[in-house]
Each structure stands twice: as C-alpha cells, then as structure tokens.
Amino acid sequence: MWPRFQKSDLGMIAHYLGSMVLLIGVIMVFPLAVSVIMSEWNITGNYLIGAGAATVIGGLLRMCRISPGALERRQAIAITGLVWIVGAFVAAIPLWLSGHYLSFLDALFEGVSGLTSTGFTLCQDIDHLSTADNMWRFTMQFLGGQGVVVIALSLGLFSKVGSSFYTSEGRNEFVMPNIKKTARFIWQFSSIIVIFGTILLFTVLLLYGFDPVRGFFHALWVTIGAYDTAGFAPQSLSIMYYHSFPLEIFVMVLMMIGAVNFALYARIWKGGFRSTVREFTADIEIRTLAIWTVFILMAFVAAILAGSFLTDYSGLARRGVFTIVAATTNTGFQVLSTHQINALLSSGAFFILVLALAIGGSSGSTAGGIKALRIGIIAKATLARIKDVLAPKSVRNTTGYTHLGRHLLSGEVTGAAMTITILYIVTYVTGAIAGIVAGYEPISATMESVSATSNAGLSSGLIAPDIPVYLKIVYMLQMWFGRLEFIAFLAVIFCFFASLKPRRRAKL
Structure with a gap:
C-alpha cells in the first residue's frame, strides 16, 4: 500500500515551501540593486512586484501550522519538487513584466530553465535585455546549480529538517560530517570558483576592449553559466560573441570543474x-x-x-x-x-x-x-x-x-x-x-x-517562442524530471494520488 499524505503532512509541506518562496523573494534584491545602480528605473518596479508576490505567497504558505520534529522523507521530497514549480512561477513575474517574453508561459519556461540550470531560453531580443534582467537569469542559474535547498541549508534557515531535505534534491553524498556543513562547503567552494573565474574572464574582456562595467557583468555571468554547467548567455551568439580563444579556454576549465x-x-x-x-x-x-x-x-x-x-x-x-x-x-x-x-x-x-x-x-x-x-x-x-x-x-x-x-x-x-x-x-x-x-x-x-x-x-x-504550447510544457516537465532524477518526483506523485484515492472500508 502506498503511503498517504495526511493533513499534517500538507501543513508541513506548505510551511517549508513558503520559507523557500520567501528566500527567492529575498534573493530578488540582487537584480533590484543592479537596476538601481544601472539606472534602469523601468525595471526596478518589476522586481519590487516580484519580491512582493514572493512575500505574499510565501507568507500565506508559512501560516500553515506544523507539528514539532524533523521532516519525513516524503515531506522533504514534496517540498523540493514543488519549489521548482512555485519558485519558477515567482521568478517568472519580473521577466514577464520586462516585455521580452510573448506570454507568461514563456517567462515561466525561462524560470524553470534557470532554476534547473538548463539554459534553454525563449527570451526575445536577448541582446537588448536589461542588465538587471540578465542578473536575475544568472542568479537563478547559480541557485539551481548548487540547489535551492543547499543554499537554504547553508544559510541556516532550516535547523531541524533532517538529512531527507538535503538528499531530496538528488544529492546522496555528504561531503562534510553534517548537513549544514555539507551545504555550507558547497556554497563556499562555488563562491570561490565564481570569484576567481570572474577575475580571469574580466581580465580577458578588458584586454579585448570591453568597457569595465559591461566587462565585469559579462565575466560574472559567463563564469556562473560555465561553472554551474547551465548555459544561459548574455548574448544571442553565446560564446561566439566574444571571438576570444583565451576566454574559451577558461570557460572550458570552469565547465569541467563544475x-x-x-x-x-x-x-x-x-x-x-x-x-x-x-x-x-x-x-x-x-x-x-x-x-x-x-x-x-x-x-x-x-x-x-x-x-x-x-x-x-x-x-x-x-x-x-x-x-x-x-x-x-x-x-x-x-x-x-x-x-x-x-x-x-x-x-x-x-x-x-x-x-x-x-x-x-x-x-x-x-x-x-x-x-x-x-x-x-x-x-x-x-x-x-x-x-x-x-x-x-x-x-x-x-x-x-x-x-x-x-x-x-x-x-x-x-x-x-x-x-x-x-x-x-x-x-x-x-x-x-x-x-x-x-x-x-x-x-x-x-x-x-x-x-x-x-x-x-x-x-x-x-527552441523558440513560436513552438507549440504543449511542447513548451513537455520540455518544462523534462527539465523538472531530470533535475530531480525521477525517483523523488515519482514518489511524490504516487503519494498524492494515493491520498486522493478513497480508503477501503473494512469488511465486517
């Protein structure tokens, strides 16, 4: 018999899912700050709306009561699986408001692609996308590459969730003695690689005549895309845009490290x-x-x-x-x-x-x-x-x-x-x-x-904005399945369906 989700399970799932959505809202501070620094005032409001939506949705979910104790494995799996969908929905809001996407579905596709560190894009006229919107796209990839759960654990947001929350994201090896130290090591190691990679690529781009500000952002974004084996690029020509063999060498090294x-x-x-x-x-x-x-x-x-x-x-x-x-x-x-x-x-x-x-x-x-x-x-x-x-x-x-x-x-x-x-x-x-x-x-x-x-x-x-709607949905599901490596996702689906099925009455 398949295990069922009880009312208490749903409360736990909603509560912790709300925490994850609130975290995504807080992280929108990065593109928001970039929009202010770059004087992209028409974009600033988009991220205020996005962060506000995350606060409302996350706050409502957090209101669900929970019982004390660590998360059970099926609860952790459900939270991790759902955060890629709910998180992508919230992440898509400022992208959709940018006007570079034909529909909200296209922006949602971009959110799923970013958080699963895939790199498919349905963005129109990406060469003229704002600095803040590009910053958000690559921030999503950094979150997805390390794992949203890993980022949350490394920040100490969940102190009593148990190992099931870490392993639910497709990671089975503990690189440090406990979960918090494991998550923190992944976060710290990744940050070090991104910093050094950005410095190297920034130097190359300066030598190739890039403006320092533009060169810094491109170096940061390409480093994140390479190390997180993601693939979003700030230009439609991808790495071809730079016409730089040294940059390609450094990018290959970063991809192999990742x-x-x-x-x-x-x-x-x-x-x-x-x-x-x-x-x-x-x-x-x-x-x-x-x-x-x-x-x-x-x-x-x-x-x-x-x-x-x-x-x-x-x-x-x-x-x-x-x-x-x-x-x-x-x-x-x-x-x-x-x-x-x-x-x-x-x-x-x-x-x-x-x-x-x-x-x-x-x-x-x-x-x-x-x-x-x-x-x-x-x-x-x-x-x-x-x-x-x-x-x-x-x-x-x-x-x-x-x-x-x-x-x-x-x-x-x-x-x-x-x-x-x-x-x-x-x-x-x-x-x-x-x-x-x-x-x-x-x-x-x-x-x-x-x-x-x-x-x-x-x-x-x-992959283009004019592909059929059903194909966009199929690809989003594939990105989701692949990121969770199937078993976690299938376990949640079976538990939900088992919960919907009426219980058989015992025969007298």
Whole structure:
C-alpha cells in the first residue's frame, strides 16, 4: 500500500515551501540593486512586484501550522519538487513584466530553465535585455546549480529538517560530517570558483576592449553559466560573441570543474592534494568520465573529418573540443551556430553530440544527465556478470568499486543505476516523439529532448517562442524530471494520488 499524505503532512509541506518562496523573494534584491545602480528605473518596479508576490505567497504558505520534529522523507521530497514549480512561477513575474517574453508561459519556461540550470531560453531580443534582467537569469542559474535547498541549508534557515531535505534534491553524498556543513562547503567552494573565474574572464574582456562595467557583468555571468554547467548567455551568439580563444579556454576549465563531484573536492580540501590523488584517479566516476570524454571527443573529431565542415585543424581544435566539453558537462554554451549544427554537421557528428548530452557529468555536481557514475557501475556489473558466466560453478566472484571509499558492487546498487538510466532513456524518447509529432525533424527533436532532460541547454535551434504550447510544457516537465532524477518526483506523485484515492472500508 502506498503511503498517504495526511493533513499534517500538507501543513508541513506548505510551511517549508513558503520559507523557500520567501528566500527567492529575498534573493530578488540582487537584480533590484543592479537596476538601481544601472539606472534602469523601468525595471526596478518589476522586481519590487516580484519580491512582493514572493512575500505574499510565501507568507500565506508559512501560516500553515506544523507539528514539532524533523521532516519525513516524503515531506522533504514534496517540498523540493514543488519549489521548482512555485519558485519558477515567482521568478517568472519580473521577466514577464520586462516585455521580452510573448506570454507568461514563456517567462515561466525561462524560470524553470534557470532554476534547473538548463539554459534553454525563449527570451526575445536577448541582446537588448536589461542588465538587471540578465542578473536575475544568472542568479537563478547559480541557485539551481548548487540547489535551492543547499543554499537554504547553508544559510541556516532550516535547523531541524533532517538529512531527507538535503538528499531530496538528488544529492546522496555528504561531503562534510553534517548537513549544514555539507551545504555550507558547497556554497563556499562555488563562491570561490565564481570569484576567481570572474577575475580571469574580466581580465580577458578588458584586454579585448570591453568597457569595465559591461566587462565585469559579462565575466560574472559567463563564469556562473560555465561553472554551474547551465548555459544561459548574455548574448544571442553565446560564446561566439566574444571571438576570444583565451576566454574559451577558461570557460572550458570552469565547465569541467563544475562537472566533478563536490565530494571529491571536499576530500582534497580535508585530506590534502597528495593524499587524495590516488583516490581521485581510482574513483570509478572520474575514470569513466575521463574515458568517456576522450572516446566521445575522438569519435566527434573523426565524424567531422569525414565530412566537409571544419577541415582546418585550428577550427577543429577550437570549435570541436569546446562543443564536446560543453556537451559532456551538460553546459548550453555554443561556439557553433544553429545553422552549422543543422546544415553542416554530419549525421554521425550530430548523433555523437546527442550521445554526449545524454550521459552528462558526475553525480553530486552541477551537471545533469544519466551521470558517469551510473554508466561506470553498469559497465562494471556487466563485466562481472560475464566473468561469473565463464567461471567454474564452484567459484563465486565478488566485485567492488572505488567511489568516495571502497564499496561492494551489489545487486541493489546495480539495480538503482539501471532504473534511473532506463527512466532517462524513456523520457528522452518520449520528448523526442513529442517533437516529431509537432512536425520537427527526428534528429533535432531528439537533441532538444535529450538536452532538456539532462538539463544541458544545447539547442539545434528548435527552441523558440513560436513552438507549440504543449511542447513548451513537455520540455518544462523534462527539465523538472531530470533535475530531480525521477525517483523523488515519482514518489511524490504516487503519494498524492494515493491520498486522493478513497480508503477501503473494512469488511465486517
């Protein structure tokens, strides 16, 4: 029998959800301040309205009474799942008021894309979007990359919620002894990377002739987009706009840093570099990610060389490598135009690009997708099964793997990896079919579906304000499913439906 949500459960969910919505309202202070600093007075009112709406909605939800004690897992999962929807609704209000979106649905799409750190955009005339609105778009991505729950925990907003609140956001590894320290480490580490990344990119942009104020904001935004493997860009040409090879190098480094598990960085932080190198190189996830990236890069280069596009080695090295790094880290930055992707890339290169998007980066990182850890576990389990078949009946093999310590490769671990992988594949296919039904080319529809579910944001050009309404909703659901990695979302759905179903009366 499925567990049901009781009235007390709904009160707890609403109360803590209200706290999260209030937090989003408070964070709107950043774009509000930017609008004042940049004298964008017509935008200032939009963020006052947005923050006011968050205060009203959050305040009403906070009024729900709660019973003392820690959150139960199903309550935490429900809060985390709903905050991406309610939070996106609130976040969309100032964007919609900006006049750069055809409808509120388009602004909501932008909010979901930002908070799930996907990077798809339906913004019109993005090159003339205000500084404050761009600041809000990238603030959403920073929130989404680290996790809204992680930010809340690091600020000490929830002192008695239990570990279920942290793990409900798709993070299963505790990088520090307790939840609060774990969340604070992720927040502090991310802030340090963003600061150093901004300084590096700001220096590059100054050398390329950017105005200091504009250069600072662009450096900050691109750093956030790269490190959080998100993909929003302040210009419609994405990274192509800058025409800077040094900037592209730094961006690739930031993307790769963002795609590695936070827990591994914590091990280095606590144990020192030398003592952690052996564990780092022996980790099944790092090995899988490295092997996969090299393999996919070689295959992509071979597919491009077989065609007539990027035949010069400098262009191949610059654009080909960047594109694959962006795809394997699930970052939506592009150095190829949609015309080049659709018309000039061979079908083989296109397929390899989609495959890279589907797998993604590391678990416990800012990247999305199936994750290298699951692929490594499935591959190791397959080899172990083959070894068992070939071994004598009297021999019983046990297989282990290294990932933040040594673990036994059990059927439960393998089954969990297979379940999530299958759910990703089913969602990829479902979204692709939805795109094909709308009349789009199968390969383009598949790429958009995979990119949405893996929270990548790389687009073949299909994503635009004029796509059918139902397709916008499908992609929003895919971004939501992928960010929560399915199980958490499905658990909430089943609990809600079980709660609606009338109880059976006991027979006398």
